[in-house]
Amino acid sequence: MAKKIDDVYTGSVASKYDEVRNRLPRWTREAGVIEPVLRRIPPGSSVLDVAAGTARWLPVYKELGLKVTLTDASADMLALAAEKAKSLGVSARVEQISAIDDAPFPQAETVVTTNFLNWISLADVETCLRKMRQTGAGTYLLMIAYIPQNWSATRRLRARLRISWKNLRTRLGIREKGIYHLHEEQDVRAMFRRVGLTVIEEAVIEENHKKRVTFVTAKPTGELPVVTIDEVIVAKDSVVIDGKSYAIKAGTWALYVPELEMKILRAADGNCAYEHPLAPDPATVRAAPADQKFRRYTAAEWASSIDKPVLERAAENCIIADRLARHGFGAALKAAVVVRSYRQGDSGKPTHSAGMILENLFTYPRRRDVTETEFRKVGLIPDRYKSCIRQQIRGYVSDFNAVFGVMPQGAETEVAALRGRMADHCAAG
Known part of the structure; x- marks a missing residue:
């Protein structure tokens, strides 16, 4: 049976997380797009990293002198994150908070989350974003993948079949991962509007036969331009x-x-x-x-x-x-x-x-x-x-x-x- 996403990143999965992913070409592509955006965060400001895992972006946060809060549902991942922060000399606040329960996030000026929003349902993504909005942040940096709305029906079906095959292997215990949720672009954009976020920039990390992976910069919705x-x-x-x-x-x-x-x-x-x-x-x-x-x-x-x-x-x-x-x-x-x-x-x-x-x-x-x-x-x-x-x-x-x-x-x-x-x-x- 597939585990809930909050239960996946424990034990050996947590301890080997950085080692395994640092070898992946995708990891390098993501960093190439995400790091330049992170470096626009105002130096010395506060940042909340949601589902931070092992705190992949700590070197960038240190470079900018940010006041860092790391949250994750996994105590094992947070322990590694705390150890990494200590080794880098970063004074980071570490809190075990699930992104989709009722526990509030700490206040912050910028919220960041990567490699998380496709491991939960779209309804849970909305819950997570609404919790993020309660932090009072002025900027939200979010990595999310979706099926582009201009893809043909055939291409969309093929993408869903490929993801369904991966999820079946997860459910059978062949893959040690959570269930991957492939969102629809129009549903994602409608959700952003519902929670009061306006996408002001969107950088494509990659587009393949299954999805388009993007890094979104969003701000609270203001007056119509x-x-x-x-x-x-x-x-x-x-x-x-x-x-x-x-x-x-x-x-x-x-x-x-x-x-x-x-x-x-x-x-x-x-x-x-x-x-x-x-x-x-x-x-x-x-x-x-x-x-x-x-x-x-x-x-x-x-x-x-x-x-x-x-x-x-x-x-x-x-x-x-x-x-x-x-x-x-x-x-x-x-x-x-x-x-x-x-x-x-x-x-x-x-x-x-x-x-x-x-x-x-x-x-x-x-x-x-x-x-x-x-x-x-x-x-x-x-x-x-x-x-x-x-x-x-x-x-x-x-x-x-x-x-x-x-x-x-x-x-x-x-x-x-x-x-x-x-x-x-x-x-x-």
């Missing part, structure tokens, strides 16, 4: 952004720039605008009786959609996108966007506009479609004709805008705050 664009000039199939031309996918209410992963709302006079061959002319709508029908909507309804300030709608879209991403129902939101000068064609009247930057859904793995019930449970109201539910991309919601578009419930304060920040960026400079 706002990207400022000085000028956008829109043509039929392209757009010029700050002097550079890009191909676009044009929609009724927004245009998408694939190369930049950017969605920009159409705008006129600071409000939302639309463009479609079957849509009524805005001037005609405004002059018509309020109850006159233009296709499925009345003139009053069409007019109300273009009376909404474009910054407000962009802020709503960002809140919608964030809620979807947090539940695995949409693309990850990277930034809000403000456009100081937006024109439809070279001769168009300049106005301001806004939008957002999202990860590319076509790189995400296919999932079952989001249901209306799931959609509503995350605090979102579908558009009137539920296009957001009917027209998903690979099982993810992407279509927010319509005459009566998707709306976030109870988000007035969030929308107002983000709209204010975007307005400040639009006015600055």
Whole structure:
């Protein structure tokens, strides 16, 4: 029977740990990527090494003069770590703490863990990260492996079969190790978002036929970044952004720039605008009786959609996108966007506009479609004709805008705050 990970690294496994691994080429590759990142830790600051084992990184910690706390579930591994610290002249605090129980970690400014997060389930990884967050650290340096979300279904299956074969040998007692958990990239990224961590850097250690091994630098999630664009000039199939031309996918209410992963709302006079061959002319709508029908909507309804300030709608879209991403129902939101000068064609009247930057859904793995019930449970109201539910991309919601578009419930304060920040960026400079 396979041992729990907390019970694996004892006895001879612990005593021979460094000797065995120092001979592995993988060990050298890891050090080549990880050590330069560790050396960015501010000298003299405090670091918590979770599941530290025999304290592999002590020489780097000594070099930086860090205040070191080493934790591990294995008393045998910690005894070796304490001995190594003594031999190096490092005054390290050593505590036997499991990464996945209720015992809190000591406070620290930086948290480090390597070669651990794939030996526990993703639910336990989340537990571990939440405990780490309670340390008050400002930086998290985490080694984790996953199946990349852009791998084909066949390649993903082969990777899982290879890991399953290794785990079977472990369960049969042929291998003296724990069970290896091969996480999915989209699940890992969603988990980081749930625990309030933003990945700011990711260094690939290696990618093979089973997985991609990465060393992640993450920080507590703060305010959504706002990207400022000085000028956008829109043509039929392209757009010029700050002097550079890009191909676009044009929609009724927004245009998408694939190369930049950017969605920009159409705008006129600071409000939302639309463009479609079957849509009524805005001037005609405004002059018509309020109850006159233009296709499925009345003139009053069409007019109300273009009376909404474009910054407000962009802020709503960002809140919608964030809620979807947090539940695995949409693309990850990277930034809000403000456009100081937006024109439809070279001769168009300049106005301001806004939008957002999202990860590319076509790189995400296919999932079952989001249901209306799931959609509503995350605090979102579908558009009137539920296009957001009917027209998903690979099982993810992407279509927010319509005459009566998707709306976030109870988000007035969030929308107002983000709209204010975007307005400040639009006015600055």
